[in-house]
Amino acid sequence: MPFDTPSSTSERPHVVIVGAGFAGLEAAKTLRDAPVRVTLVDRNNYHKFQPLLYEVAMAGLEPDDIAHNIRNIFRGNETVNFRLGTVVDIDPVLQRVHLHGNESLAYDHLVLAAGAVSTDFGIPGVEEHAYPLKNVPDAVNLRNRVLRQFERYDRHRAATGEGALTFVVVGGGPTGVEMAGAFVELFDTLNNDFSEFDTREQARCLLLEMEDELLPPYKSPQRAYTRQVLEARGVNVQTNTAVERVASDEVHLADGRTIPTQTLVWAAGVKASPVANLLDAEQDRGDRIIVNPDLTVPEHPEVYAVGDMAAIEGTDGYEPQLAQVAIQSGEHAAEQIQRRLREGTSEEFEYWDLGQMATIGRNAAVAEFAGGIAVRGFLAWFLWVVIHIAKLVGFRNRLSALVNWAYNYFTYNRSARLILDMVPISDDVPMEVEDVDQQVKERLKTVETQPH
Amino acid sequence: MPFDTPSSTSERPHVVIVGAGFAGLEAAKTLRDAPVRVTLVDRNNYHKFQPLLYEVAMAGLEPDDIAHNIRNIFRGNETVNFRLGTVVDIDPVLQRVHLHGNESLAYDHLVLAAGAVSTDFGIPGVEEHAYPLKNVPDAVNLRNRVLRQFERYDRHRAATGEGALTFVVVGGGPTGVEMAGAFVELFDTLNNDFSEFDTREQARCLLLEMEDELLPPYKSPQRAYTRQVLEARGVNVQTNTAVERVASDEVHLADGRTIPTQTLVWAAGVKASPVANLLDAEQDRGDRIIVNPDLTVPEHPEVYAVGDMAAIEGTDGYEPQLAQVAIQSGEHAAEQIQRRLREGTSEEFEYWDLGQMATIGRNAAVAEFAGGIAVRGFLAWFLWVVIHIAKLVGFRNRLSALVNWAYNYFTYNRSARLILDMVPISDDVPMEVEDVDQQVKERLKTVETQPH
Numbered sequence: 001m002p003f004d005t006p007s008s009t010s011e012r013p014h015v016v017i018v019g020a021g022f023a024g025l026e027a028a029k030t031l032r033d034a035p036v037r038v039t040l041v042d043r044n045n046y047h048k049f050q051p052l053l054y055e056v057a058m059a060g061l062e063p064d065d066i067a068h069n070i071r072n073i074f075r076g077n078e079t080v081n082f083r084l085g086t087v088v089d090i091d092p093v094l095q096r097v098h099l100h101g102n103e104s105l106a107y108d109h110l111v112l113a114a115g116a117v118s119t120d121f122g123i124p125g126v127e128e129h130a131y132p133l134k135n136v137p138d139a140v141n142l143r144n145r146v147l148r149q150f151e152r153y154d155r156h157r158a159a160t161g162e163g164a165l166t167f168v169v170v171g172g173g174p175t176g177v178e179m180a181g182a183f184v185e186l187f188d189t190l191n192n193d194f195s196e197f198d199t200r201e202q203a204r205c206l207l208l209e210m211e212d213e214l215l216p217p218y219k220s221p222q223r224a225y226t227r228q229v230l231e232a233r234g235v236n237v238q239t240n241t242a243v244e245r246v247a248s249d250e251v252h253l254a255d256g257r258t259i260p261t262q263t264l265v266w267a268a269g270v271k272a273s274p275v276a277n278l279l280d281a282e283q284d285r286g287d288r289i290i291v292n293p294d295l296t297v298p299e300h301p302e303v304y305a306v307g308d309m310a311a312i313e314g315t316d317g318y319e320p321q322l323a324q325v326a327i328q329s330g331e332h333a334a335e336q337i338q339r340r341l342r343e344g345t346s347e348e349f350e351y352w353d354l355g356q357m358a359t360i361g362r363n364a365a366v367a368e369f370a371g372g373i374a375v376r377g378f379l380a381w382f383l384w385v386v387i388h389i390a391k392l393v394g395f396r397n398r399l400s401a402l403v404n405w406a407y408n409y410f411t412y413n414r415s416a417r418l419i420l421d422m423v424p425i426s427d428d429v430p431m432e433v434e435d436v437d438q439q440v441k442e443r444l445k446t447v448e449t450q451p452h
Numbered sequence: 453m454p455f456d457t458p459s460s461t462s463e464r465p466h467v468v469i470v471g472a473g474f475a476g477l478e479a480a481k482t483l484r485d486a487p488v489r490v491t492l493v494d495r496n497n498y499h500k501f502q503p504l505l506y507e508v509a510m511a512g513l514e515p516d517d518i519a520h521n522i523r524n525i526f527r528g529n530e531t532v533n534f535r536l537g538t539v540v541d542i543d544p545v546l547q548r549v550h551l552h553g554n555e556s557l558a559y560d561h562l563v564l565a566a567g568a569v570s571t572d573f574g575i576p577g578v579e580e581h582a583y584p585l586k587n588v589p590d591a592v593n594l595r596n597r598v599l600r601q602f603e604r605y606d607r608h609r610a611a612t613g614e615g616a617l618t619f620v621v622v623g624g625g626p627t628g629v630e631m632a633g634a635f636v637e638l639f640d641t642l643n644n645d646f647s648e649f650d651t652r653e654q655a656r657c658l659l660l661e662m663e664d665e666l667l668p669p670y671k672s673p674q675r676a677y678t679r680q681v682l683e684a685r686g687v688n689v690q691t692n693t694a695v696e697r698v699a700s701d702e703v704h705l706a707d708g709r710t711i712p713t714q715t716l717v718w719a720a721g722v723k724a725s726p727v728a729n730l731l732d733a734e735q736d737r738g739d740r741i742i743v744n745p746d747l748t749v750p751e752h753p754e755v756y757a758v759g760d761m762a763a764i765e766g767t768d769g770y771e772p773q774l775a776q777v778a779i780q781s782g783e784h785a786a787e788q789i790q791r792r793l794r795e796g797t798s799e800e801f802e803y804w805d806l807g808q809m810a811t812i813g814r815n816a817a818v819a820e821f822a823g824g825i826a827v828r829g830f831l832a833w834f835l836w837v838v839i840h841i842a843k844l845v846g847f848r849n850r851l852s853a854l855v856n857w858a859y860n861y862f863t864y865n866r867s868a869r870l871i872l873d874m875v876p877i878s879d880d881v882p883m884e885v886e887d888v889d890q891q892v893k894e895r896l897k898t899v900e901t902q903p904h
Contacts, residue, residue: 044871045599045603045869045870045871046870046871062514062515063514063515063516063872064514064515064516064868064872067870067872069867069870071645071646071869072645072865072867075644075645076644078647081647081648083606083607084600084603084606084607084871085607101607103607103608136872137872137873147497148536151497151536154535154536155536155537155553155555156555192527192528193521193523193524193527193534194523195530195533196533395859396856396859396867399855400852400856403852403855404848404852407847407848413524415521415524415848416516417497417523417524418497418498418519418521419496419497419498419536420498420515420516420519420588420589421589
């Protein structure tokens with residue numbers, strides 16, 4: 001028998017929010033003073049600032065800079081409660097969310113904001129060999145991998161094989177562009193670390209994009225500028241290049257070519273969290289729930305889907321999976337819940353496009369704002385830094401990120417160059433340095449196949 | 453056939469230093485301008501500031517605050533090279549250090565500075581169930597465990613079992629005292645996180661010490677003050693209390709009592725790193741190599757043992773395993789190497805006792821300085837903070853630690869309350885929240901038993 005959550009003394013309607021990313025967090029914040037009680041459920045006890053994951057992977061920021069304890073955000077607030085847990089099922093008839101571990105939460109209103117996960121489009125080898133970048137452990141794992149490849153190469157070049165220092169990024173969207181730009185900066189920094197070889201000559205970064213241009217949602221001048229800067233800085237950009245198969249030491253392309261690489265970063269695509277599959281709702285190709293104009297799920301007026309797991313009809317197809325869409329849709333769902341309680345009516349969601357920005361690296365970024373204003377270069381980069389620091393949750397994270405970035409900027413350093421495997425390693429046993437990240441992958445698989 | 457390290461063009465004598473803790477790092481720094489070439493070997497690519505590990509475990513500091521990239525310390529220096537690796541054997545006749553992975557380093561002088569590891573004194577259950585605190589992953593793992601226990605208790609109290617919020621620290625030395633003091637501060641902080649129960653009432657911390665007083669190396673007034681402060685803050689201090697057996701949900705004491713606890717921190721004792729066993733040298737009870745007065749290993753005049761893995765005869769038995777002894781002995785070994793190269797002579801090591809200090813928590817510490825000056829309370833605490841920040845390696849770490857501590861001090865917060873399992877977790881599979889740290893332990897065992 002599932003446990004029931006201890007019922008609150010309050011008779012207020014109960015809103016359950018699944019996911020504490022941009023959308024879920026914004027929904028909970030919007031409801032913090034509303035006449036409801038809110039349970040915010042997430043599998044982690046922190047909110048992560050996803051746009052900066054690549055900076056953690058590239059040793060520019062520390063993991064703790066982009067993660068903020070969720071309970072801390074709602075300290076002293078009586079309305080919003082946090083619950084660490086994983087949603088395994090939803091019963092829309094009985095209006096219950098089932099969590100792993102025989103627990104369930106009854107809801108009056110449900111906001112689904114579980115975000116997106118990496119998808120391999122069925123390409124063989126991606127799951128086994130590619131490095132995704134969707135959560136903090138992914139970023140730390142990639143950071144460890146990249147730094148360890150250089151240590152390996154320094155140790156005995158002959159034994160490391162071809163492609164030891166070839167880093168392939170698949171996907172020319174903002175994440176791929178930001179990763180590739182940061183990779184070549186990291187090569188520069190590492191050149192001061194290794195005296196026996198020139199990291200800038202030995203290491204290389206390839207950015208592969210299936211379509212014919214980088215940053216497809218941007219206008220042509222920004223796309224051209226991005227490619228030009230990346231290439232000038234040493235990134236090998238290959239558009240119209242599709243991946244056919246990934247192996248442990250090479251990637252096979254659709255055009256028949258093979259590129260030796262031991263580290264392939266998968267930034268090619270996402271699909272909605274599996275939570276989107278738990279309702280019997282219509283979904284788009286990316287598993288997103290196709291929602292009504294007011295963001296409710298068809299036939300379930302008390303269930304909202306928001307952020308990356310919602311397919312929201314916009315003026316030009318479904319709205320893109322961006323932080324701004326997530327934040328605004330999360331806020332909208334929270335407002336509709338209040339409006340329905342007050343007046344029984346609901347309003348359509350309208351996305352207010354503030355624009356978009358992507359950084360290419362030091363002093364270089366592209367930005368497009370509402371009204372057709374485009375900015376490239378230093379100014380765009382400066383705006384990018386200011387906005388991203390301002391958007392981080394919490395004073396401590398903002399200050400810490402500022403300190404790290406300022407330090408890195410002025411010293412041309414990347415200060416978080418730590419190989420920090422967060423799996424305890426016994427001091428008694430000499431650790432297999434050579435194979436440690438393969439072992440982490442193996443252990444990961446053990447975890448994944450655990451019965452629940 | 454083992455690989456040989458690519459020989460340097462330099463014909464300078466080659467000094468190999470094993471371990472980049474306080475002793476090894478100081479030895480390498482002392483030699484940075486000497487007419488030698490140095491290879492500093494460590495299994496991690498960072499130096500860790502061990503005295504503050506407990507602050508990471510107690511969510512007061514971030515892991516990256518106390519870890520500093522070793523290559524960064526020697527950037528631009530031609531003399532000192534870093535090598536990521538694990539020592540598996542030493543051949544004192546051929547003067548070679550063998551690293552894991554079929555690599556070996558020839559040395560003219562060898563400095564053994566591999567430090568100490570946790571020891572369970574053969575007490576059953578410690579290895580399986582207790583949480584050690586010797587390296588950064590240990591600290592992160594303990595932080596995850598403690599925070600997760602509170603999440604579990606919040607989720608469904610009835611299912612968590614007795615002892616879910618009982619935290620037992622074994623060992624009344626500085627680490628144990630610091631841990632216990634930080635535990636009760638963490639309970640205070642967490643009370644703002646959980647609205648459904650009072651963490652200060654439900655959670656408790658016991659500090660067990662086998663001897664009849666805490667902080668044995670300190671003088672009586674400091675020991676009494678320490679106990680008084682800890683007890684006033686809510687720590688249950690039990691001296692003359694020996695542990696007989698540790699189980700997953702309780703600890704059995706030598707006096708027949710049983711204390712229910714699911715989290716036992718082992719701060720009871722250390723022994724020298726297993727590297728100390730690789731030479732055929734005489735060792736003390738704690739596996740330390742008993743060294744000559746000039747810190748060389750008997751019968752191996754070109755091998756020095758320093759820091760926690762050396763038993764150095766002092767005025768009052770062997771010198772204690774303290775950071776100051778490590779730093780001074782590491783420096784001495786480096787100076788002897790230079791002196792021997794210059795004059796062929798060597799000098800005895802003399803430990804210059806600057807004193808010792810331990811913090812008990814907010815505004816409370818004890819310190820004893822050379823000359824018999826003792827300080828307790830706020831002033832000792834303030835000195836402790838200043839000295840520890842000053843001793844951290846690198847501007848970024850100092851600033852970051854200062855920011856975290858200042859923030860925590862003024863907000864009564866502990867800002868790093870993140871459950872950050874650094875093992876990648878697939879988004880596709882609902883994670884077993886309840887059992888995740890047991891799984892981490894299981895995975896750890898898999899790693900440990902890997903063949904090399």
